[in-house]
Amino acid sequence: MITKGRKKDTFRFVLQTSNGVKKVCVAGDFSDWETVRMRKQKNGSYAVTIPLSAGSYQYKFQVDDEWLLDPDNHNNALNSFGSLNSLAEIK
16 A cells, blocks of 8 residues: 655655564565665554655555565556566555
8 A cells, every 4th residue: 555654746655564574575666676674563564654745656566575466556567577566556
């Protein structure tokens, strides 16, 4: 899930995972597809806040070594590998 952050021009990526997960990251064209580590929250989800300007951003979550679409965002875009990325439209 992606929502507005507390500070201006920031957005919060959140992913609820199952128990036993060791590492959760998000990567997208906003980070040149370099993974950004997410922190475990008290409720068991993982989250990170990233500064983003208005525009369209493709992204995916990486849970341990598996790449996942955002289960809370049904907007997708085809990538150059023939698979899908989640798509966020920031206004």
